[in-house]
Amino acid sequence: xxxxxxxxxxxxxxxxxxxxxxxxxxxxxxxxxxxxxxxxxxxxxxxxxxxxxxxxxxxxxxxxxxxxxxxxxxxxxxxxxxxxxxxxxxxxxxxxxxxxxxxxxxxxxxxxxxxxxxxxxxxxxxxxxxxxxxxxxxxxxxxxxxxxxxxxxxxxxxxxxxxxxxxxxxxxxxxxxxxxxxxxxxxxxxxxxxxxxxxxxxxxxxxxxxxxxxxxxxxxxxxxxxxxxxxxxxxxxxxxxxxxxxxxxxxxxxxxxxxxxxxxxxxxxxxxxxxxxxxxxxxxxxxxxxxxxxxxxxxxxxxxxxxxxxxxxxxxxxxxxxxxxxxxxxxxxxxxxxxxxxxxxxxxxxxxxxxxxxxxxxxxxxxxxxxxxxxxxxxxxxxxxxxxxxxxxxxxxxxxxxxxxxxxxxxxxxxxxxxxxxxxxxxxxxxxxx
Amino acid sequence: xxxxxxxxxxxxxxxxxxxxxxxxxxxxxxxxxxxxxxxxxxxxxxxxxxxxxxxxxxxxxxxxxxxxxxxxxxxxxxxxxxxxxxxxxxxxxxxxxxxxxxxxxxxxxxxxxxxxxxxxxxxxxxxxxxxxxxxxxxxxxxxxxxxxxxxxxxxxxxxxxxxxxxxxxxxxxxxxxxxxxxxxxxxxxxxxxxxxxxxxxxxxxxxxxxxxxxxxxxxxxxxxxxxxxxxxxxxxxxxxxxxxxxxxxxxxxxxxxxxxxxxxxxxxxxxxxxxxxxxxxxxxxxxxxxxxxxxxxxxxxxxxxxxxxxxxxxxxxxxxxxxxxxxxxxxxxxxxxxxxxxxxxxxxxxxxxxxxxxxxxxxxxxxxxxxxxxxxxxxxxxxxxxxxxxxxxxxxxxxxxxxxxxxxxxxxxxxxxxxxxxxxxxxxxxxxxx
Numbered sequence: 001x002x003x004x005x006x007x008x009x010x011x012x013x014x015x016x017x018x019x020x021x022x023x024x025x026x027x028x029x030x031x032x033x034x035x036x037x038x039x040x041x042x043x044x045x046x047x048x049x050x051x052x053x054x055x056x057x058x059x060x061x062x063x064x065x066x067x068x069x070x071x072x073x074x075x076x077x078x079x080x081x082x083x084x085x086x087x088x089x090x091x092x093x094x095x096x097x098x099x100x101x102x103x104x105x106x107x108x109x110x111x112x113x114x115x116x117x118x119x120x121x122x123x124x125x126x127x128x129x130x131x132x133x134x135x136x137x138x139x140x141x142x143x144x145x146x147x148x149x150x151x152x153x154x155x156x157x158x159x160x161x162x163x164x165x166x167x168x169x170x171x172x173x174x175x176x177x178x179x180x181x182x183x184x185x186x187x188x189x190x191x192x193x194x195x196x197x198x199x200x201x202x203x204x205x206x207x208x209x210x211x212x213x214x215x216x217x218x219x220x221x222x223x224x225x226x227x228x229x230x231x232x233x234x235x236x237x238x239x240x241x242x243x244x245x246x247x248x249x250x251x252x253x254x255x256x257x258x259x260x261x262x263x264x265x266x267x268x269x270x271x272x273x274x275x276x277x278x279x280x281x282x283x284x285x286x287x288x289x290x291x292x293x294x295x296x297x298x299x300x301x302x303x304x305x306x307x308x309x310x311x312x313x314x315x316x317x318x319x320x321x322x323x324x325x326x327x328x329x330x331x332x333x334x335x336x337x338x339x340x341x342x343x344x345x346x347x348x349x350x351x352x353x354x355x356x357x358x359x360x361x362x363x364x365x366x367x368x369x370x371x372x373x374x375x376x377x378x379x380x381x382x383x384x385x386x387x388x389x390x391x392x393x394x395x396x397x398x399x400x401x402x403x404x405x406x407x408x409x410x411x412x413x414x415x416x417x418x419x420x421x422x423x424x425x426x427x428x429x430x431x432x433x434x
Numbered sequence: 435x436x437x438x439x440x441x442x443x444x445x446x447x448x449x450x451x452x453x454x455x456x457x458x459x460x461x462x463x464x465x466x467x468x469x470x471x472x473x474x475x476x477x478x479x480x481x482x483x484x485x486x487x488x489x490x491x492x493x494x495x496x497x498x499x500x501x502x503x504x505x506x507x508x509x510x511x512x513x514x515x516x517x518x519x520x521x522x523x524x525x526x527x528x529x530x531x532x533x534x535x536x537x538x539x540x541x542x543x544x545x546x547x548x549x550x551x552x553x554x555x556x557x558x559x560x561x562x563x564x565x566x567x568x569x570x571x572x573x574x575x576x577x578x579x580x581x582x583x584x585x586x587x588x589x590x591x592x593x594x595x596x597x598x599x600x601x602x603x604x605x606x607x608x609x610x611x612x613x614x615x616x617x618x619x620x621x622x623x624x625x626x627x628x629x630x631x632x633x634x635x636x637x638x639x640x641x642x643x644x645x646x647x648x649x650x651x652x653x654x655x656x657x658x659x660x661x662x663x664x665x666x667x668x669x670x671x672x673x674x675x676x677x678x679x680x681x682x683x684x685x686x687x688x689x690x691x692x693x694x695x696x697x698x699x700x701x702x703x704x705x706x707x708x709x710x711x712x713x714x715x716x717x718x719x720x721x722x723x724x725x726x727x728x729x730x731x732x733x734x735x736x737x738x739x740x741x742x743x744x745x746x747x748x749x750x751x752x753x754x755x756x757x758x759x760x761x762x763x764x765x766x767x768x769x770x771x772x773x774x775x776x777x778x779x780x781x782x783x784x785x786x787x788x789x790x791x792x793x794x795x796x797x798x799x800x801x802x803x804x805x806x807x808x809x810x811x812x813x814x815x816x817x818x819x820x821x822x823x824x825x826x827x828x829x830x831x832x833x834x835x836x837x838x839x840x841x842x843x844x845x846x847x848x849x850x851x852x853x854x855x856x857x858x859x860x861x862x863x864x865x866x867x868x
Contacts, residue, residue, distance in 0.1 A: 082665065082667060083526070083665055083667055084526075085524065087521065087522055087525035087526050088518065088521055088522070088525070090525050091520075091521035091522070091524050091525040092517070092518075092521050160654060230518065233517055233518055
């Protein structure tokens with residue numbers, strides 16, 4: 001006899017909302033690190049973040065109901081950091097350091113809530129902007145992306161039969177576990193979950209993180225998701241993002257100031273953090289230009305996170321640069337996080353073995369790889385390339401060039417100016433899949 | 435079609451052990467407060483705690499399997515305070531005070547584990563002793579009691595049909611909710627869960643605590659269970675227990691030192707804690723004697739927790755004593771926690787309205803009241819009166835007289851000596867039900 005708990009079933013079928021984001025800690029750790037610095041540097045700077053769907057063929061406004069999207073965004077706005085969460089942020093060690101977050105920052109977090117949003121349907125897509133002080137609009141990036149990705153997955157699985165769903169998740173679990181089995185062949189692997197923003201859903205991400213913890217043991221060093229790090233006693237991992245150089249560049253008054261922007265933010269960063277948090281993103285306006293003009297002290301940083309060139313090429317370029325500057329790459333750290341999956345992880349691991357310290361941030365292909373799993377076929381559950389980027393800084397346009405013109409963002413005129421200042425040497429066009 | 439998650443079902447049917455105690459925080463808050471003080475006063479004092487089943491008619495060794503009991507006790511010994519738990523203890527405020535636990539104490543807790551146990555079957559009962567430094571043996575009290583109570587409940591529910599179980603819990607839930615509905619008629623009620631040691635089971639206690647939180651709102655001020663307080667963002671409640679005066683008394687070298695023991699522990703306590711933590715237990719060796727010989731400064735304490743006289747009589751006696759000492763009872767606090775249930779809570783609430791501040795610790799009748807709920811009838815799920823008390827201090831016998839001779843513990847010769855020193859005035863014999 002199968003017994004159903006009637007109260008639970010009735011509740012399951014009648015609740016008002018199944019919230020996707022249930023905690024302000026359900027975000028990437030680097031947001032909190034950056035936020036602490038942004039609050040010092042630019043406490044009131046107006047910055048707009050905007051959703052960008054690089055997978056234009058997927059008409060998000062046709063598959064996600066607007067009322068549902070608003071209900072989820074409204075729910076996220078109702079959240080506050082809880083007492084237990086603030087205690088944990090205050091008391092936990094991050095990257096081996098106690099008291100990473102200052103008491104005045106934590107007191108400020110206690111009052112934090114997400115600002116309003118600006119949502120419109122335009123031609124089958126959602127235009128979604130977050131205006132407000134940088135300290136606030138920035139905190140929308142991760143919840144907005146995880147809400148939209150999970151709403152898309154929910155829409156795709158709506159009205160499926162129980163067997164179809166059962167087989168779907170069975171295949172996805174089997175698929176992930178095969179990846180885990182391959183990865184655990186790499187004895188010195190250092191792997192992190194970076195998949196919050198692109199996840200199929202919160203519960204699925206949690207399953208994936210727990211599977212990695214059990215299957216990879218010490219090779220799995222943590223997660224960028226602060227809530228999962230707290231709940232599973234894992235390390236919270238992350239450093240900084242493109243929004244830092246993008247905002248600094250947008251504020252530049254002339255071309256000389258623009259050219260110096262990528263290094264000014266590193267100066268600011270190292271005034272706040274040290275050690276393994278000194279990881280630079282080289283590609284905001286092109287890696288080649290960044291390395292060519294970098295002051296010597298940049299080579300003293302712990303490492304780089306190449307994010308848009310093919311990983312082996314990017315790693316070789318950086319290693320050569322360290323050597324040219326007289327630094328020993330074996331003491332340095334490269335973090336690869338751009339659309340990685342088992343093949344590219346294995347390839348990088350083998351290619352760089354013994355030459356440099358390596359770590360991998362595994363995102364979309366960890367937490368949202370349902371390709372080939374859907375018993376009904378089709379691509380409704382394939383991941384899409386959805387980002388949420390700085391678009392405007394105090395009325396000025398924001399730009400990201402990256403090493404891959406397909407990943408560039410900003411209006412064409414501003415992009416042209418940045419290309420004039422930074423050049424385009426080393427840029428390589430490649431399709432963006434996830 | 436009813437669908438069963440096959441992996442979950444297989445795991446449910448094949449796991450090695452369903453642990454009853456899964457965290458060292460699954461204990462009463464006062465244990466941690468006392469422990470911090472004990473570690474200062476008596477870091478190495480050998481103290482034995484022993485199980486006592488006051489419900490002799492229930493032959494525990496006949497209903498609880500010894501191997502299961504050992505497996506649960508062994509599992510509890512494998513536990514450590516986790517990083518997240520220690521961070522919460524360090525960072526949370528208790529009774530409105532930050533940093534209640536000193537860093538050196540928390541560092542010591544990080545290394546803590548429960549000591550070995552000494553278990554024997556004797557005549558249908560278990561003899562269960564915990565030897566070791568007081569700091570360690572004391573920490574067995576709550577997990578040992580909750581393990582035995584839950585094993586008894588599991589034994590009683592083993593091999594029941596699904597319907598019988600469903601109806602059992604439906605009735606128990608309905609029964610508790612009726613109590614909640616009555617209690618919420620009392621607008622100024624202050625109620626706390628004190629039911630960890632006597633609970634039917636951990637999951638049932640959690641349900642009860644959550645039901646109180648939802649049903650009683652502000653009237654439910656917290657729980658003595660530290661783990662549930664952390665998980666549900668409730669206040670952790672508790673002050674001190676009889677073990678303090680019992681050990682101090684056992685150490686007394688002569689009758690004069692014995693007579694002064696109850697006040698010496700209060701001195702020690704107030705050197706560590708203040709405010710609403712200054713709650714005295716008056717009945718370790720009789721309330722009448724305690725009040726009669728109490729130094730005047732005892733009347734400056736915040737309140738009392740009468741624990742063995744009928745509550746109204748005890749309250750009146752204490753109020754008269756405060757008045758005789760020139761204190762205003764309306765500024766004082768009485769905490770009733772001896773076998774309370776809705777009738778006695780209502781009676782006390784009405785009797786003392788406006789005359790003294792009141793608070794209730796609700797134990798067995800909150801977390802283990804299945805009387806009349808079992809569809810098979812019988813009393814296998816009725817609560818029993820099981821305690822775990824100090825029995826020996828550095829080779830000397832430990833004694834508790836209490837106001838009710840039925841609750842006295844200790845060997846007859848030692849009890850006789852204590853009665854000679856403290857007298858028996860005011861003692862009242864009454865059956866002990868829970």
